[in-house]
Amino acid sequence: MSATQQYVLLLGIALGTVGVVLSLYGVARSMGRTRREPGKDVPASAGILSRDPVWGRYHARYYGYALLFLAFDMEMAFMYPWAVVYKEVGLVALLDMGVFLAILFLGLLYGWSQGALRRQ
Amino acid sequence: MTVAVVLMALFGSAWLLAVIEGWTTTGRLSLAAPVLSGLAHLGRESIVPRSPDRVFFEAAPVLLLVVAVLGAAVLPLAPDLIIADLGTGALFINAALAYVLVALIMAGWGPDGAYAMIGGWRFLGQLIAYSMLIVMPITAVAMRAESLVNTAIVGSQAGLWNIVYQPLGFVLFFIAAMALAFRAPFDLPIAAGELAGGVDAEYTGVRLAVLRLARLTLVVTLASATTVFFLGGWHGPLLPPWAWSLIKTLAVAMSMLLAGRYLPRIREADLMRWCWTLGIPLALVNIIIVGLLVLVVP
Numbered sequence: 001m002s003a004t005q006q007y008v009l010l011l012g013i014a015l016g017t018v019g020v021v022l023s024l025y026g027v028a029r030s031m032g033r034t035r036r037e038p039g040k041d042v043p044a045s046a047g048i049l050s051r052d053p054v055w056g057r058y059h060a061r062y063y064g065y066a067l068l069f070l071a072f073d074m075e076m077a078f079m080y081p082w083a084v085v086y087k088e089v090g091l092v093a094l095l096d097m098g099v100f101l102a103i104l105f106l107g108l109l110y111g112w113s114q115g116a117l118r119r120q
Numbered sequence: 121m122t123v124a125v126v127l128m129a130l131f132g133s134a135w136l137l138a139v140i141e142g143w144t145t146t147g148r149l150s151l152a153a154p155v156l157s158g159l160a161h162l163g164r165e166s167i168v169p170r171s172p173d174r175v176f177f178e179a180a181p182v183l184l185l186v187v188a189v190l191g192a193a194v195l196p197l198a199p200d201l202i203i204a205d206l207g208t209g210a211l212f213i214n215a216a217l218a219y220v221l222v223a224l225i226m227a228g229w230g231p232d233g234a235y236a237m238i239g240g241w242r243f244l245g246q247l248i249a250y251s252m253l254i255v256m257p258i259t260a261v262a263m264r265a266e267s268l269v270n271t272a273i274v275g276s277q278a279g280l281w282n283i284v285y286q287p288l289g290f291v292l293f294f295i296a297a298m299a300l301a302f303r304a305p306f307d308l309p310i311a312a313g314e315l316a317g318g319v320d321a322e323y324t325g326v327r328l329a330v331l332r333l334a335r336l337t338l339v340v341t342l343a344s345a346t347t348v349f350f351l352g353g354w355h356g357p358l359l360p361p362w363a364w365s366l367i368k369t370l371a372v373a374m375s376m377l378l379a380g381r382y383l384p385r386i387r388e389a390d391l392m393r394w395c396w397t398l399g400i401p402l403a404l405v406n407i408i409i410v411g412l413l414v415l416v417v418p
Contacts, residue, residue: 006204013123013193013203017186021330027162028326034165041170043233044321053171054234062245065392069248072400076255080211083262087414094411101404108400117396119389 064116068108075104126203129366130192130344134336137373144381158329166325169231177230180319181327184223184334191216191341196271198354198361209270210258213345217254217300220338221247224302224309224319227331231322239309239318245388246299246308249395253296256403257289260410261349274353281352285413288406290350292399297342297376299391301335304380308388343373 001009042049060066079097086093111117138154168177194209194216196202206212221243228240262268264285265276283290299306310318323331347353347368354361356368 001204003207006206009123009204010190010193013127014186014190017189018182021182021185024162024330025326028166031163032165034167041167043169043231043236044316045234049170050234054232054237055229058237058241060241060244062248062388062392065245065248065396068396069251072252076252076259079255079259080262080268083259084266084268086263086411087266090415094408094415097411098408101407105401105404108396112397117393119392 061119064111064118064120068111068116071104071107075100122201123203125201126192126197127189129197129362130189130337130340133340133366133370133373134333136370137340137377138336140374141377158333161329161332162326164325166323166327169233169322171232173230173232175230176226177322178327180223180227180230181323181330181334183219183226185330185337187216187219187223188334188337188341192337192344194270195341195344195348196274196353197365199271201362202271205269205271208268210262210268210273210349213270214255214258217342218251220300223334227319227323228309233322235315235317235321236319239311239315239321242311242388243302243309243319245392246302246306249392249399250296250299250306253292253395253399253403254300256400256407257286257293257296258349260286260289260407263407263410263414270348274348274355277352278355281355282350283352286350286406286410288402288409290346292403292406293350294346294372294376296399297346298379301339301342301376303339303376305383305386306391307380307385308391311385313385339373339376340369343376344369346372 043054078100082093082097135154139149139151142153143149168174191213193203194206194212196205224243225240228236228238228243230236261273261282264282265273267273267276277285298304302309308318309315310320315321320328320331344365347365351368351372353368354365356364359367
């Protein structure tokens with residue numbers, strides 16, 4: 001199979017899964033409707049309806065980690081192709097990536113020393 | 121044909137897992153119980169909360185299921201029993217599993233409920249913790265196999281499984297996989313005792329059935345990934361290859377569920393601190409050890 005065929009197949013499986021779920025919804029709908037009753041659609045909130053939409057309320061206290069995560073995630077984009085040719089290129093590849101990782105790791109240590117690695 | 125067999129193996133494993141979990145919790149072995157409770161969900165009302173973000177609310181369970189199925193589609197059960205043996209299979213599974221986060225944020229944001237939303241955002245913090253421990257061990261696996269093709273990765277373990285070659289990577293990946301599947305010690309977005317169900321809280325009826333199925337399937341997919349990357353995939357004596365794949369996958373999945381039963385839920389702050397101050401340095405050490413081994417040992 002060519003790469004295109006493989007991706008088309010994967011797309012087909014994804015669409016097929018969606019189709020199965022939709023038909024399940026169809027079956028459920030054919031078995032009965034939701035009866036409309038007051039108060040039934042209140043979200044779980046200890047019985048009291050919240051005054052404002054809840055959408056503005058969460059403080060992402062892990063943002064210190066999140067910033068470091070960006071650096072590490074970018075690094076992984078380089079590491080996959082590197083890992084494939086690693087054995088072929090040999091020691092040079094290890095040293096190259098070693099320097100890169102060392103800089104990144106120093107960054108992690110610096111962030112740690114400055115208190116980035118805790119819930120703010 | 122292959123597609124049908126692989127999907128049957130996937131959902132069959134999920135069913136078997138549900139049966140065994142029911143057996144160990146209730147003490148009754150009932151083969152029909154998971155199917156019956158699924159059917160019962162179909163007959164129940166599926167309520168939409170008061171002011172939902174409808175697109176997110178509807179998309180979340182479906183997306184979670186699609187992700188689990190797509191992940192399983194690039195993992196081999198036997199040398200020729202794989203739906204799509206992509207040239208970048210090990211990368212594709214990462215990309216697919218990243219959408220677990222998207223699905224959970226959608227499930228948290230969609231219903232406009234306080235508990236659900238906290239659960240969703242909490243999982244973003246959980247991703248920041250576990251994510252590096254998924255990708256870095258896979259990199260080390262790819263270094264040994266010199267390939268991102270999943271069948272080649274299994275092929276590279278013919279002589280020695282990766283669990284022996286890089287045990288550190290296995291431990292990190294196993295823990296991170298449990299966090300990804302949000303199974304028990306890491307079930308922060310669900311958190312039955314403190315968040316009233318978290319992202320599960322607002323889903324009822326058929327939508328909840330799909331969400332639960334997706335969650336169970338995700339466990340099987342991750343157990344299968346662990347098998348392929350670290351437990352030598354289809355390799356094993358006597359039995360046919362596909363049988364070994366299934367046995368190992370089920371064993372890994374059951375050990376995940378078992379570990380969850382005996383460990384208390386971890387706090388989010390602790391999870392992040394341990395992952396970043398202990399997990400990531402260890403994962404880097406693992407990459408360096410494997411790098412040296414690959415160069416030194418022929």
